[in-house]
Amino acid sequence: MERLRDAFTEYFQQYDVLLLPVLPIPAHEHGLTQFTINGQTVDAAHIQTATIRFNLTGLPALSMRFGTSSDGMPIGVQLAANWHCESTVLHIASLLESLSPVRDQHPTI
Secondary structure: OHHHHHHHHHHHOOOOEEEEEOOOOOOOOOOOOEEEEOOEEEEHHHHHHHHHHHHHHOOOEEEEEEEEOOOOOEEEEEEEEOOOOHHHHHHHHHHHHHHOOOOOOOOOO
16 A cells, blocks of 8 residues: 555646546446456456546545546546645646536436
8 A cells, every 4th residue: 555655646747637537438237246248258347447446545636527438438537636636636626627528418317
């Protein structure tokens, strides 16, 4: 955990924010325990590695919808920043949201 935190500290000395996918696949139905990615069966826990890093380190991060797959499923991006930089994450998320091709799409209630 300390090595992971140290690596992020080093990264954030050069960059304000990190942009990465939430999952390596589009959103999926709930309850699935395995996925087939590039012909390989992958356990559901293994596709969450991008988000777990920030749960473990406590760094501020958020995920947001930024696109849609060809079959209509949401595609998310994740933003993360250094300690005590929540305002940076929220500011960049606001900018991305204003550019997002799905910004005006809302679910039917």
